[in-house]
Structure formats: C-alpha cells, structure tokens
Amino acid sequence: MKLHFDLATVLQGDYGALFLHGIELTLAMTxxxxxxxxxxxxxxxIIRMTQLRVATAFVSTYVAYHRNVPMLVQILFWYFGIAAILPSALQDFLNDYNGQFIFAVIAIGLCCGAYLSEDIRSGLRAIPHGQFEASRALGLNFFKAMRYVVLPQALRNAIPPMVNHAVLLFKNTSLAMAIGAAELTYVTRKIENETFLSFETYLVATVVYLALSLAIMMAGARLAVHFRIPGAR
Structure with missing residues (x-):
C-alpha cells in the first residue's frame, strides 16, 4: 500500500496561518x-517567611490545593465556575475579549505559582542564616531585607527547578483547549478535523512543542550559569 504524505497542505495558506496563530497564542499564554x-x-x-500561624496555614492550604487538584479541573473551575458568579457586565466583557485565554492564564499561573513558591523556599534554605542576621544588623526591616538581600539570592538558587516548571507550564497550556482557547493544540485538532491529515498535522505540533521546550530549557540553562552564586554548589 502506498503511503500518502502531504505536509505542504497543513503548512501553507490558511492552515499555515492558523498554526502560526496557535503558536503565538501559546507563547503569549505561557x-x-x-x-x-x-x-x-x-x-x-514572603507570606510564609512572616512565620505567622495564620499566614503559614494559608500558604500551606494554597499549595496543597494546587498540587493535588488536576490543572485541567482548575481551568474548568475558573472558566465555568468562577465566571458564573461574576457580574453580568464583567461576563460580557470577558466574552468579547477572549475570556478563554484570560481564564486559562489565571488558572495556570495560580497553579504554577504554588510550585514556584516551593522552589523559592528551597532556594531560601540554601542561604546561610547569617545573611538574615546581617541584613537586620544593617538596619533593614523585614521587607527590605527580603527585597535586597534574601530574595535575590533565593531566586538565583532556584533557577534550575524554576526552569523545569517553566517547561511544564508551557506544555500545560495545551489544556486550555478544553475551554476553547485557540492555542497550538486546539488549532492542531481543528486542522486535523478539516484536512484528515492526522500524521502530518500532529507531526508539526510535536516538532513545535519539542523545539520550544528545548529552547526554554537552553535559555534556562544559560540563565542558571549566568546568575550562579560564586561558590554555590
């Protein structure tokens, strides 16, 4: 049986433009x-570092919720649940200005924020306690010490795991297709349904996702080397 391979059809004309639009929306969402x-x-x-019991309980609950509830469920909750309780005027605004995109960004961003807080917390643990004491000895209050001394070092220590979560965030934007956001996976499915060129269509999507994921990882690796604290392991 002779195999028919037609990659040009899915890369040219309206379908090619649709792919580009999906890539642009995916990158913007990311x-x-x-x-x-x-x-x-x-x-x-910062809230956790205050060491207040209520603050610590809030952060722990926030992290536990976002780490244990599937991201797809969170996206659906925001789009169908939260949207339903908003004022009618705001609902109309979101319907007119790509509410699917907005809710997807919010859901994915809030979820990944829980993971990044744990990454930054790990970065804090690598900072000698003397750094905290020295900053307070210089007359800096808690927030200034965090801003100028502690957090910059913690963020530099946390770059490698943060890069890993950046890649996961990028890939999880594909879940936004469930609410109709026209990102790369959504347009891939649309093109495949219209052309019936399943192999070619998903091949293009696979290559794009792979290339962009590798690009994020390479950029993150360079950042990690550039901002590495001298003497840190």
Missing part, C-alpha cells in the same frame, strides 16, 4: 501565566 506564577511564588514565599 509568558503571562509565567509572570503571574512568579509573582504568586514570591508573594507566597
């Missing part, structure tokens, strides 16, 4: 969700 997750990771770390 970047925004990553920024949100980094903000949440730092915020949760």
């Amino acid at each position: 970047a925004l969700a990553w920024l949100l997750s980094l903000f949440m990771g730092i915020l949760l770390t």
Whole structure:
C-alpha cells in the first residue's frame, strides 16, 4: 500500500496561518501565566517567611490545593465556575475579549505559582542564616531585607527547578483547549478535523512543542550559569 504524505497542505495558506496563530497564542499564554506564577511564588514565599500561624496555614492550604487538584479541573473551575458568579457586565466583557485565554492564564499561573513558591523556599534554605542576621544588623526591616538581600539570592538558587516548571507550564497550556482557547493544540485538532491529515498535522505540533521546550530549557540553562552564586554548589 502506498503511503500518502502531504505536509505542504497543513503548512501553507490558511492552515499555515492558523498554526502560526496557535503558536503565538501559546507563547503569549505561557509568558503571562509565567509572570503571574512568579509573582504568586514570591508573594507566597514572603507570606510564609512572616512565620505567622495564620499566614503559614494559608500558604500551606494554597499549595496543597494546587498540587493535588488536576490543572485541567482548575481551568474548568475558573472558566465555568468562577465566571458564573461574576457580574453580568464583567461576563460580557470577558466574552468579547477572549475570556478563554484570560481564564486559562489565571488558572495556570495560580497553579504554577504554588510550585514556584516551593522552589523559592528551597532556594531560601540554601542561604546561610547569617545573611538574615546581617541584613537586620544593617538596619533593614523585614521587607527590605527580603527585597535586597534574601530574595535575590533565593531566586538565583532556584533557577534550575524554576526552569523545569517553566517547561511544564508551557506544555500545560495545551489544556486550555478544553475551554476553547485557540492555542497550538486546539488549532492542531481543528486542522486535523478539516484536512484528515492526522500524521502530518500532529507531526508539526510535536516538532513545535519539542523545539520550544528545548529552547526554554537552553535559555534556562544559560540563565542558571549566568546568575550562579560564586561558590554555590
């Protein structure tokens, strides 16, 4: 039996443009969700560092929820659950301005923020306790000590695991297809349904995901080397 291979059809014309649009949306979703997750990771770390019982319990509950509930369920909860209790005007706004994308970014970013908080917490453990004492001896309050002395070192120590979670975040953007966000996996499925070229369509998607994941890993490796603390293991 002769095999028919038609890669050009899925890469040219409207289908090629659709693939590019899916890649652009995936990268935008990855970047925004990553920024949100980094903000949440730092915020949760600072809250935990206050060592207040209520604050510690809040962070522990937040992390436990996001680590034990599947990300797909969280995305569906935000899109169908949270959206349903919003004011009608805000719902209309989200419907007009790509609410699927917005809710996916929020759900993925908040979830990955829980993991990043643990990465940053591990980075804090690698900092000698004398750093805390020295910063307080210099007259810095808790927040200034965290901002200028502790967190910069913790973030540098945490770059390798944070890069791993960045790759996972990028791959998990594919889950947004469940709510209709037109990212790469969504458009891949759409093109495959219209062309019936299953092998060619998913081959393109596989190569794109692999290339972008490797690019993130390589960029992260260079960052880790560049920001490595001298003398650190």
